[in-house]
Amino acid sequence: MKRSIFSISLIFTTILFVSHSFSQDEIHLFQSPDKVTVFQSGAMITHNYKVKLNEGSNILQLDSLPQAIDGKSIRISMPIKTTVLSNDFKYNANNNKPIEYPKSILKLEDSLRNYENQINEINGLIVILNEEQKIIQNFKLEGGKEKAITVEDLTKFAQFYELKLTEIKKSLLKYHLQLTDLTKLKNDLIKKIAEMKEPYRKNPFYYIETIVNAEEAGIYNLELTYFANNAGWTPYYDLRANGLDKPIDIIYKANAWQKTGYDWKDVELTLSTRNPNMNNVLPILSPWYLRIYQPQVTYYEQDSPLSLREDKVSSVLTKDLRGSGDANVIGTVDNKYFSEEYKPSAKYSLKSDGLKKSITLNHEEMEATFEYYTAPELDLDAFLTAKVANWGQYRLLPGEANVYFEDSYVGKSYIDPASGTDTLQLSLGRDKGLVIKREMQKDMTETKFLSNNVQKTFAWKISIINLKKNNIKITMQERIPVSTHEDIEVKLLEKSGADFDKETGYLKWYLELEPNKNIEKTFIYKVDAPKGTI
Known part of the structure; x- marks a missing residue:
């Protein structure tokens, strides 16, 4: 009996302990994110x-979190003397409270209702006038037996x-104009109210x-981190060349965006090139076996054993790649050059609208050598x-990269x-300070008809004028045709000192020009081909 009383007492004590541990109300917490690491696909949000905790177990509810959270990435960190026993990502189906809009929006909605009432009133007046007009137009003047219709009556x-009809038409015109104006004001107001309501959605x-x-x-610090999709950034640059004797200024920038469902306000932003979606499974290198390929032989019943067909042998040696440990990359962006993190000094705010926000990341000066390039056959600019x-x-x-040269x-x-x-x-764009002309030399261009062949000679002159105030270096490239048929012969007759690549037909000149100087280069080639081919 004593043992039974002791057991009941122990169970009762345990129930009291559990009840004491979990009877307290849930502690609701809300905090906007204060740190965000944006990857080129996704973001780690902190x-x-x-939180004030009681001794023992505490149930915490971290409220108002975005739907885009990857539940497996949730991590809750707390200091010593605390233990996180469990966490669960949930949807609150009871979030059905009506939205309380500010007075400024409510006042605009009152104005909207006023516009709608005016529009309804004018539409009613238009209906009445149309009916009145219809009655007048359908009215017929008739005389009786006792009194006939006189001219005075008709007049x-x-x-x-x-x-009366003139009066009605003027009123209709006035009301239609008012209706047009009121409808425009109503539509503009509807748009404005929708924009003002957006943050309260x-x-x-x-x-x-x-x-x-x-x-x-006691009071404890709690850090929540999780990975969310629907965010990212892409790099772009501003390149500024302020002169041919100065280094290039390169400004690293990013277009960052997010559509996680909640705005980020004044967060410490980090932009990372790492790929958090990459498969981190250790690759296993399997043996690579070589074997002799055995062709499959097929016999057909209707034919004799001598009539057989072998599958076409595509390779004698084949790879057995079964069990290969190559890792697959998952994600939309794969940076294979390096891993880098950029931390702007200022805090940033990004709305959850998917629109790109420009962020400056870094600034460098790059030593560079400047040269000009031109291909006059395709484009007469340098x-x-x-x-x-x-x-x-x-x-x-x-x-x-947005390119600027000398502040333009x-x-x-x-x-x-x-x-x-x-x-x-890097291409820094066109420079109109170099004037280039390409002209056919008609006196040296000719066509000769031989017995079976036609010979055509082509001559071109290219001139470059340097209107800039400094010496420049320019590479000029031209081409002649390359024969791919034994009956067609192409011969270069004049190249004016150009480097000539016979395989490609390219001619290249490496030139230097002083200010206000010009240079001319001529190239001549001949094509010998059967009649009717050129």
């Missing part, structure tokens, strides 16, 4: 809370008819429920290029570190 009726209410055990009561040696030290990512915007270029060369070549 919230920091201060009075005609005057009344004209006066009702988002789905998601939250994290977590159970934390505290060794003693293009300024900058060549940057050892560009790897600047850790550039692929991206568009000249267009867009593209930085492509994947080109694989030691020197990065």
Whole structure:
């Protein structure tokens, strides 16, 4: 009996302990994110809370979180003397409270109702006038037996008819104009109210429920981090060349965006080139076996054993790649050059609207050599290029660049570190300070008809004038045709000192021009081909 009483007492004590541990109300916490690391696809978001905990177990509800959270990425960190027992990402189905809009919006809605009432009133007046007009137009003047219709009656009726219809038409015109104006004001107001209501829109209410055990009561710091989709950034640059004897200023920038469902206000922003979606499974290198390919032989019953067909042998040696440990990359962006993090000094705010926000990341000066390039056959402008040696030290990512030369915007270029060369070549746009002309030399261009062939000689003269105030270097490229048939012969007769590549037909001149000087180059070639082919 004593043992039974002891058991009941123990169970009762345990129930009291559990009831004491979990009987307290849930502690609701809300905190906007204060740190965000944006990857080129996705973002790691951090919230920091201060929470008052009781001794023992505490149920916390971290409210108003975006739907885009990856539940597996949720991490809750707390100091010593606390233990996070569990956490669960949930949707609050009871979030049905009506939105309370500010007085400024309510006042505009009153104005909107006033416009609608005026529009309804005018539409009613228009209906009445149309009916009145219809009655007048359908009215017929008739005489009786006792009194016939006189000319005076007809005159009075005609005057009344004209006066009344004119009055109705003027009123209709006035009301239609008022209706047009009021409808425009109404539509503009509807648009304005919708824009003002946007920040108050009702988002789905998601939250994290977590159970934390505290060794003693007190105020503790809690850090929540999670990964969310629907965010990212892309790099771009401003390139400013202020002169041919000065380094290039390159300003690293980013277009960052997010559509996680909640605005980020004054957050410490980090932009990272890492790919958090990459598969981190350790690759296993399997043996690579070589074997002799055995062709399959097929016999057909209707034929003799001598009539057989072998599958076409495509290769004697084949690879057995079964069990290969190659890892797959998951995600929309894969930076294969380096891992870098950019931390702007200022705090930033990004609305959850998917619109790009420009952020300045860094500024560098790049030593460069400047040269001009022209291909007069295709374009009579000279293009300024900058060549940057050892560009790897600047850790550039692929991206568009806005190009400025001597304080003028000249267009867009593209930085492509994947080109694989030691020197990065940047296009700085057209320079009208070099005047280029390409003219056919008619006195040296001729056609000769032989017995079976036709010989055509082509002569071109290119001139370049340097209108700039400094010496320039320019590479000029032209071409002649390359024969791919034994009956067609192409012969270069004059190249004016150009480097000639017979395989491609390219001619290149490496020229230097002083200010206000011009240079001329001529190239002549002959094509010998059968009649009717050229």
